[in-house]
Amino acid sequence: DAGITQSPRHKVTETGTPVTLRCHQTENHRYMYWYRQDPGHGLRLIHYSYGVKDTDKGEVSDGYSVSRSKTEDFLLTLESATSSQTSVYFCAITPSGGVDTQYFGPGTRLTVL
Amino acid sequence: GENVEQHPSTLSVQEGDSAVIKCTYSDSASNYFPWYKQELGKRPQLIIDIRSNVGEKKDQRIAVTLNKTAKHFSLHITETQPEDSAVYFCAARQASGSARQLTFGSGTQLTVLP
Numbered sequence: 001d002a003g004i005t006q007s008p009r010h011k012v013t014e015t016g017t018p019v020t021l022r023c024h025q026t027e028n029h030r031y032m033y034w035y036r037q038d039p040g041h042g043l044r045l046i047h048y049s050y051g052v053k054d055t056d057k058g059e060v061s062d063g064y065s066v067s068r069s070k071t072e073d074f075l076l077t078l079e080s081a082t083s084s085q086t087s088v089y090f091c092a093i094t095p096s097g098g099v100d101t102q103y104f105g106p107g108t109r110l111t112v113l
Numbered sequence: 114g115e116n117v118e119q120h121p122s123t124l125s126v127q128e129g130d131s132a133v134i135k136c137t138y139s140d141s142a143s144n145y146f147p148w149y150k151q152e153l154g155k156r157p158q159l160i161i162d163i164r165s166n167v168g169e170k171k172d173q174r175i176a177v178t179l180n181k182t183a184k185h186f187s188l189h190i191t192e193t194q195p196e197d198s199a200v201y202f203c204a205a206r207q208a209s210g211s212a213r214q215l216t217f218g219s220g221t222q223l224t225v226l227p
Contacts, residue, residue, distance in 0.1 A: 031213060033214075040122075040219060040220075041219060042119075042202055042217040042218055042219040042220050043157065043202065043204075043217040044217070045214060045215075045216075048214060058214070059114070059216075090156060090157070094213050100145045100147075100162070100164075100206060100213055101147060101159055101162060102147070102159075102213075102215055103159070104156040104157050104158075105156065106155075106156050107156055
């Protein structure tokens with residue numbers, strides 16, 4: 001499981017509230033990613049990080065922000081949650097050392113009412 | 114950016130038969146193509162991958178083929194078993210850009226009928 005945890009694993013919130021999801025890794029990996037998964041759309045990249053304080057936007061970044069103040073934590077924030085952000089969110093890492101493969105965390109199911 | 118299309122979206126096969134899932138990609142510079150299996154309620158798990166300098170790779174009952182000229186790659190599962198039932202995703206990684214980003218196909222729901 002590449003030492004990846006996500007918290008919370010499930011969350012129900014109301015439209016307009018801020019939400020922060022946490023991805024934590026224990027193996028000092030440089031690259032970290034946030035995806036959302038919706039039926040019929042596969043996995044779509046929201047934001048990614050290539051080091052502490054180094055982040056960039058992915059395909060579906062509108063309405064999301066991220067922060068990475070230390071190697072082990074990559075935070076995804078929904079500043080003002082909307083119903084269209086109801087989804088399953090996966091964090092992923094690419095191990096260091098020239099490996100291309102991405103490994104995924106267990107996911108967070110977010111419901112915005 | 115890269116665009117990956119995956120077909121079919123659903124596939125049913127009899128146990129013991131073969132299953133083939135196909136993906137096409139748009140960026141000829143893409144050089145890494147993984148396949149993931151996702152069981153219901155679980156995380157995607159890597160099952161096999163191939164790099165652009167290789168045309169075929171096998172791992173027991175699973176194989177992947179790559180045609181760089183046509184920009185498509187396929188997953189082949191032989192002697193299917195009920196535990197192969199899952200959603201399968203293909204992906205492609207662009208050679209350019211930072212952070213080794215992957216672009217995923219939309220997934221194939223494979224059902225193996227006993």
